[in-house]
Amino acid sequence: MKNRIVHLLKGHSADYIEARFEKSFVTRLTYRGGRLEGVARTASVGGNIRALVNGGWGFVSFNCFDKLREGAELAVQEARLAGREKVQLDRQEPVVETVTEEARKKAADVPLLQKKQVLDEYNDIILRRADVVSSRIDYHDIVHRTVFANSDGTYIEQEKPSLALRLTAVARKGGEVQQAGVSLGSRGDFSAVEGLHDEAERVAKRAVALLSAPVVKGGEYTVVLDPVLAGVFTHEAFGHLSEADFVYQNEKLAEIMTMGRRFGGKQLNIVDDATLPGLRGSYKYDDEGVPAARNYLIREGVLVGRLHSRETAARMNERPSGNARAINHRYPPIVRMSNTFIEQGEATLEEMFGGIKEGVYLKDWYGGMTSLEMFTFSAGEAYMIRQGKVEELLRPVVLSGNVFATLGNIEAIGNDLEMNQGGGCGKGGQFPLPVSDGSPHIRIARCVVGGK
């Protein structure tokens, strides 16, 4: 393999050329309507070649390997068509390495029957509760191996296993349907999805409780976010804005995102770190072969860094961050987050809720989205706060705000940082990319909550 790929990259009139070959194996178990609907397996192999000529990129993907030379030539031709100006990539020392992955209990080695047994137990717990009409369980594990080489002499073989589980309970009374769910993930370690019986119980209970829960009155509130939702907030409200591919060709956005600009209070620190051991968004090298790093985005409330590919780092004359990632061989790497979180603060939960006359406590997530300036995210679980006390359960709510105002409105950061590994991130048609995000509990003033 190594000789073949290295030889393939030689002799082209391109400023830079790279190839990524991959092999993956996916196992899915899907429960619908309260029972295992089926197991599906997918085996795939594929690859791509990407070339840079005068700042233009050519990209060719395939899953047939018998015309690689032609593929490389096509990528160079395409790049030439797109090229307009001389662009250097950020300089990187060539790396030659094989990265393997150790999991406590590799999901790929766990027999199908055992996977089914674990999920059956959760399914039974969910279905046992009165008014729960159905369950939905989506489980998949992926064994993913890539070989990457480029014209700088880098050659990296990497294993990137991943696993994700979502448990959903659906409750219904008449025409009223409510659902509650929980998402988890790991780097292919099956033990992450074992022992979730209490979680399954809580999900079922909440779905039923939502049937009789009131809808919040829409308007501005002081809100407290739990670590899961605050993580989604961090990802949506700030993470995407710090992706340099939005900024490097956009002078006005670059002005907004000037290093040193204040975004929040002194207690606010936001980090993206792909080097944290064992998290779903972690890796040793990104999909351009750049080593992963711990990158501070906001330190003491001030913008200090952003996420880069080799191209954006060079064009903005900043330090590379190792954040170019591709979801699979059919896509070129683009600037993405890895594990993004707000660092631990000092507030206790008592301090967090204390003094809130009327507010909303929001937990768990349905999803989130950003337009860079504005963000929305939805909470799977919400409660009214009155006089500092968490009171009645509310229907799921959607929250929204202006990034620049909202980060400044963070009033308190808790001392209970947790990382969440469920879900995936979508950008430029590439979804779901394994990421994780996290935060301690945070309190934000003046958040717009949609409702009646």
Add this chain to the structure above:
Amino acid sequence: MKNLLSCAGAVAEAAEAWRVSSRSTSVSFEANRLKQVQTSDASSVALRIFHKGKIGFAVASGSDDVARLVEMAAETAEFGLPVKFDFPMLGGYAQVNTFDPAVYRMKLEELVAMGNYLVDKIRKHTPGILCDVQVSRGLSSFVLASLRGGEARYEKSSFSIGVEGMLINGTDMLFVGEGEGSCRMPDGIDALADRVIKQLELARKQASVSTGILPVIFTPTGVANVLLEPLLMAFSGKLVHDGTSPLEGRLGEKVFAENLSVWDDATLDYCLASSPFDDEGVPTGKLPLIQAGVVANFYYDLQTAAQAGVQSTGSGRRGGGTPPAPSLSSIVIKEGKASFAEMVRDMQEGLVVEQLIGAGQGNTLGGDFGGNVLLGYKVENGKITGRVKDTMLSGNVYEALRQVVSGREARWVGGTVFTPPLYCPAISVAASPQVDAAKEGGKS
């Protein structure tokens, strides 16, 4: 495929194979300039077998290892649902046109020229805008074969073009955008550019709306972006059979406004979602979902139909790596009599919505919709007065569409939805007072 089926036939009672091969090329513009040209070749084979009375399923892409694929499918069959249907006899389908060779004769340079033309036209109107454009064309072939049912195939060409424009002033950001797609080349891209320019015109000023219950017009883009998913999910035969659809047991009941009629149609010529048969070999058709406000039909694939004791509606569609499931093709919403201008004139204070951020995030299964207005305008005394932002919309289709007026200017959105604007008289809107601050520093 023959080899695969006969290999599968050695271990299984029945077998079906579905092969998709595609080649696509796209040119991408970033910040008004051509940035990347991309070609993708892909093929995959999905094998579904009946093995000891149960269904097994596996997919291989880029691998010719037939024996391994059969082995994988047999492995999964142990955990599969019991077989309740037969693979249909393939053939005898009505003609549905999905292929235009002109799409593939187009040179790469022509795709680039179209992108440049679009960017230039929009920039001529608003010089400070940064446009990202993607122009793509593709060619796919679909082959379905089963051990006893024979073989059927069709080819599909596709062309799509989309633009997103971004205009920044201080920290205020305006996003505009439109896209379209078809199996054929468009007559021209001026109409697309003009729609984006119209958005820029309407968004030139900023305005803020009151918090409360307001009338809202969803433009065709708004209908597709905000209302369709929470509305149509509940018609999935699968959810109905699982007991999780709010419409279960309500066939024939009038749930929506009388002037709302919606159907699914996979037989429309040269539409991206059209095909002569679905991904399981069942003939496609035109399927009414809502007829004059009445729940008319649910949509089914073979498996779900068999479980529910009904016929497949030709709605079995496949995603990558998963077995067929009920899914919709092109959605058509019937036009009404009111013009867009009349709808606007009817409002004292209201909103026109094109795009929401976070649409489809909440309890869509229960019919909820909502999000923050990404692109929308305020209506004041019968006139559009400017762009609205930092404003949340939330509602539920079962309330909002009980009273709805459909307009007469229907058009295609993204090549898969044909809809007029829809006017909802009462939607909950929460506006942030922060809008005022943005307005001061904003543009006018």
